[in-house]
Amino acid sequence: MRFVGAIVVLLVCSASVGVMVAPGGNNGSSNEANAHPPDPSSDVIGWENGYWYNESIDVNQRDGLSDAELKAYKGRAMARVEFIRREEFTRSVNVQSLSRSEYRDLVRRRSANEYTPPQRAWENQVWEGLFVTGERADAARQQTKLYQRRVAGFYLPGEDRVYVISDGKRRIDNATLIHELAHAMQDQHVDLSSSEFESKTMDAQRAHDGLTEGEAMYVEQRYTNRCGKSWQCVPKPDVGPSGSPYSGGTLPNYNLGMQVATIQPYSDGPAYVASLFDSGGWDAVTKRYRNPPESSAAVVHPEERTGPPAPLRLGEQARNGWKLYGKRGENGSQTVGETGIYTMFWYQGRAEGNPVIDWRTFTDPDKGKFDMFNYTSAPSDGWANDRLWPYHRGKQRGYVWRTKWETKRDATEFRRAYRDLLRGRNATRVGPNTWRIGAGPFADAFRIDRHGRTVTIVNGPTVGDLNDVRPATNTRKQTRLARIR
Incomplete structure (x- = not known):
């Protein structure tokens, strides 16, 4: 931006x-x-x-x-x-x-x-x-x-x-x-x-x-x-002196x-x-x-040896009219980074009363006298890469957000925190790894899949749209489990 x-x-x-x-x-x-x-x-x-x-x-x-x-x-x-x-x-x-x-x-x-x-x-x-x-x-x-x-x-x-x-x-x-x-x-x-x-x-x-x-x-x-x-x-x-809006x-x-x-x-x-x-x-x-x-x-994390972001690709599979917005960003995707992920969790607590993380520690810098704010949290630390691909079909909107983490534990912490965020938005679970927010500015369906160190979030207007924006890797098994539940 x-x-x-x-x-x-x-x-x-x-x-x-x-x-x-x-x-x-x-x-x-x-x-x-x-x-x-x-x-x-x-x-x-x-x-x-x-x-x-x-x-x-x-x-x-x-x-x-x-x-x-x-x-x-x-x-x-x-x-x-x-x-x-x-x-x-x-x-x-x-x-x-x-x-x-x-x-x-x-x-x-x-x-x-x-x-x-x-x-x-x-x-x-x-x-x-x-x-x-x-x-x-x-x-x-x-x-x-x-x-x-x-x-x-x-x-x-x-x-x-x-x-x-x-x-x-x-x-x-x-x-x-x-x-x-x-x-x-x-x-x-x-x-x-x-x-x-x-x-x-x-x-x-x-x-x-x-x-x-x-x-x-x-x-x-x-x-x-x-x-x-x-x-x-x-x-x-x-x-x-200026007042602080962060506390x-x-x-x-x-x-x-x-x-x-x-x-x-x-x-x-x-x-x-x-x-x-x-x-x-x-x-x-x-x-x-x-x-x-x-x-x-x-x-x-200036104290750590941080190499280039890990390779992260999607492999285009959208169907039934869903498509990317051309080559904007990096071949149609945006990378929000560790800072963007921290901001997402922080903002839920500060603005929405949904304390996914301890958002009040933001004003407690952790890197000495030259640091102003604290951008570290358990679900954002361990970031290795991410790419968010926005999709559209007419006036309908959806996205695929793939994140990569340094360890499986980091990936699990992120997935757990993201589910807490959805719960704070009154999301209900409607199937395996699938959630739906019924009303409000974020009313949509969400699917969260973790495979090893990778967590993929798929978003669409309805649960039925999720497999069009990004087909599930094991759709038949997930459908059978959903019927059993």
Whole structure:
């Protein structure tokens, strides 16, 4: 899900833990600050556009930034990114503020171009498969709304241009500026628009974002840790701490399940990059760009040696008019990954009162000071691969979701948790491995088959449709057992 095209964004995560909460600037005295240190004879790390990383500047954003203030603000911020990252900018970067209304209009236009009717229908079924949006919902519209409301800034690869969303008065959050400048530096050195970072599935995109967003968040956090201590930082007026929507209470006015799935790279990415840094410094981080992670599981579990996802195929067998949506995603399928599966179970507890997992542990990070949220649970751990194939027959919808697990025990835990999810949706068992939800936004039939380390879920409007979407491997035996029962 990257409907904003080649844009690298910073999503507001509404965190309320540790250093992840950017203080919005601090006007305290700097132990290192100098009023006007002399310029170097040549460009060096920590000096950019006439400003040193530890230079004090006179900038007040109360009435918006003047051109001179923006020049000083940007120059010192670039120098600080250089100082933290130990890397040089090779070109200057343009920084521009954009009002929220202007940004919303930009996202709306891009979304309208991206989502054709077939793409919208395909996207709907993926999120329906995760029990995040119901059958009649418009998942594409909900994603658009999420980005319109929760993005703080973005960078355009190849254009050396950073946009920070503001209140219309050209007031720029200091941590957001650092984050987006870190993306600009990445782009100048590794080319974020290259084919290495093209992803056909949402899980592959989260994996790549775990590296790119993880590094930008890691740089941002190391910056915020210095604000008010060793560095003077430009404050942004009228910025208070954001509340956390994850612990309970009224749901926010955007889709919280989509938010949780989307911010995983921002949460686990910094810890992933920190583990690389601890193993070999910035050289180890730079080297990883030549071989970026291939799954969100690799970012969720940086302490483990996570190889590429296990091969997983379907073998087309649909009949009686059921067909795929062409080649969207990976040959018609989407991979939601360990993050998507965790989100599915988490969202049932938070939004539906169906605690398949202990969803409240989400706000208890488990990977040290650079981790924001906890994306681990028994039924999502042990993921080896998954592919979800949406099908349609006229206006009817169905899907086949095949998952692969590291062990048979992992597969059994996932199957058990999925059945608990269905029970929480008032599903009734209507045959061997077959369930039906009779009413509501997820009213459908479901078949759950486990063979060794593989669990396959088939969905269709009725029980009779299941064998058309995906014929059972032992239909005759299952029919006989159903009659006996």
